Amino acid sequence: MSERLRSVVEQLDLRPDDRVLEIGCGHGVAATLVCERLDGGHLTAVDRSAKMIEAAIRRNAPYIEAGKAEFFVSALEDLDLGDRRFDKIFAVRVGLFHRDPDRARAIVERWLSAGGAVFAFVDSPARRGAAVETSLVTRVGRLARTSAR
Numbered sequence: 001m002s003e004r005l006r007s008v009v010e011q012l013d014l015r016p017d018d019r020v021l022e023i024g025c026g027h028g029v030a031a032t033l034v035c036e037r038l039d040g041g042h043l044t045a046v047d048r049s050a051k052m053i054e055a056a057i058r059r060n061a062p063y064i065e066a067g068k069a070e071f072f073v074s075a076l077e078d079l080d081l082g083d084r085r086f087d088k089i090f091a092v093r094v095g096l097f098h099r100d101p102d103r104a105r106a107i108v109e110r111w112l113s114a115g116g117a118v119f120a121f122v123d124s125p126a127r128r129g130a131a132v133e134t135s136l137v138t139r140v141g142r143l144a145r146t147s148a149r
């Protein structure tokens, strides 16, 4: 299991009943770590790559069958989640959050519950070549945590 993603998920400070949205879930490794921590909560995960979502579904099949998780193919820019609301929304190494964090944040904030929070983890350019865990932790503290509280 990825120590990088374990460190990311620990920083989400999840409660068992949280409703969680992950953007750009890739193979669904962080999704698994989130589901392990939920009891009564729910995870929605999206990725624009159908191949990635297929892999994430395979990996998280028990959680999907239990009604704890769902996975959709969609780009963030085209995502329609209707009136769903989430307590935690997060993305790890998703380009839009690096290139245009204000736009990415504006897109996801409409799905935040009252008191919800957005977390974006991107590699810090200043620390390229440094340990991934370090750069991700540095970045989330500085850039990308927004609270609607």
Ligand SMILES: C[S@@+](CC[C@H](N)C(=O)[O-])C[C@H]1O[C@@H](n2cnc3c(N)ncnc32)[C@H](O)[C@@H]1O
Pocket: 023, 024, 025, 026, 027, 046, 047, 048, 049, 052, 074, 075, 076, 077, 091, 092, 093, 094, 095, 096
């Ligand atoms: C570098 S991978 C990171 C995967 C995973 N989050 C991780 O850290 O291991 C980026 C993932 O985000 C997805 N992605 C990139 N831009 C996206 C967007 N605008 N909307 C949805 N998914 C996106 C890609 O398809 C890819 O699976």
